[in-house]
Amino acid sequence: MDMINFKKNEIFEADVIDLTHEGQGVVKIEHFPFFVDNALPDERIMMRVLKVGKSFGFGRVEQFLTQSEHRVSGVNLDYLRTGIADFGHLSYEEQLKFKQKQVCQLLTKTAHKEDFPVSNVIPADRTLAYRNKAQVPVRDINGLLTTGFFRKNSHTLIPVENFYIQTPEIDAIILFLRDEFRKIAVSSYDEKTRQGWLRNIVVRKAYHSSEIMVTLVVTSDKLPKDADRLLSALTEKFPNIKSVQLNINADTGSFILGKRFKVLYGQGYITDTMLGKTFQISAPAFYQVNTEQAEKLYQIAYDFADLKATDVVIDAYSGIGTIGIGMADKVHQVYGMEVIPEAVSDAKHNARLNNLSNTHYEVGMAEALLPKWLKSGIKPDLVFVDPPRKGLDETFIKVASETQARAIIYISCNPATFARDVVRLEEQGYQLDKVQPVDLFPQTHHIELVANFIRK
The missing domain is CATH 3.40.50.150 (Vaccinia Virus protein VP39)
Structure with a gap:
């Protein structure tokens, strides 16, 4: 088959035939697949070509000609672009069906288990504002310290204020810290120059006990002036905070946390319960x-x-x-x-x-x-x-x-x-x-x- 010579910015009319496991719509033009954000199966779209590789390309929706009955309207596209909520535009019922189908397909394809009886996915009672932990990058945008999330497969920060799937108090703490750090001119980390102090803000809130831990991932343990005042203001405004720590990470790798922690306020852990048992959770430990x-x-x-x-x-x-x-x-x-x-x-x-x-x-x-x-x-x-x-x-x-x-x-x-x-x-x-x-x-x-x- 001769490969069509697709050009960037060309526009095609196309049907969306499937979803990738990361929630992108699949479109085929003359048998050549394109992956398109914010496109759902059974939709007909005008698609703009963004990028073409050897065996697939990426496109963007220019216009919807028809829309899926399962589409959730009004979702902020930044949630799809960053992967914060890459299925946010699909109704919850359909999300569950898609996830079950995916498990079945992988068992068939990889384990050769045709028709294995995978049970229906157990749904969540709370489908928004459920996450008890956030790891938010901090970068400089136009001279201003900014918190947000990276665009998928890149290190371009998209400013985000409401993270949609996180406990609201976590979002409030991140915004409070962002504003306070701006006031005292704290420098945010720059990956290219490897300069700057603040890399990430990590916040964890225990579900049953409501105790909160704030970890600032920084390049050195040298505190900015006014840090004491900021700490008092933070813990006064959010009395559930039981632990504030620095995590010192001067490495250039992609790991968020470094090895060394320094407690600035409270203790080095928070406590929660799960299934009636009590758990102490430290900053580097895994907790669902x-x-x-x-x-x-x-x-x-x-x-x-x-x-x-x-x-x-x-x-x-x-x-x-x-x-x-x-x-x-x-x-x-x-x-x-x-x-x-x-x-x-x-x-x-x-x-x-x-x-x-x-x-x-x-x-x-x-x-x-x-x-x-x-x-x-x-x-x-x-x-x-x-x-x-x-x-x-x-x-x-x-x-x-x-x-x-x-x-x-x-x-x-x-x-x-x-x-x-x-x-x-x-x-x-x-x-x-x-x-x-x-x-x-x-x-x-x-x-x-x-x-x-x-x-x-």
């Missing part, structure tokens, strides 16, 4: 950003596992202990592992907070610690895994299978790597039994799921 939905997610994981009082449980990727501590009073022993030292000390502290004596936490990679534990005679009945987006390590899958645990309960935040791991786990003698997606991230393309694997 949608507490209400995470409680449903963990409850499903426990139900899948069919917990027994005699069970020995491994909680791999244990974070601050939420999963293991949540079930510790229903089982015999919980062994957890995690690479972030602060999270492990949180987990140990959290076990004490909840008067548990049957949990054990260690710092280390799951694939390194598990063989050591097996050698020392620990024989698990259940293995819970909640890995990062890259999924499970192949060595870990092999060792986890050698435990001969009766089930492996897999919590995934990335269905693509999960589908790959289904193949690996089944090769090692574990059969995929159930898949239950849970919507932890309404208005976005992200999907969380719980799966149960039983030993063949």
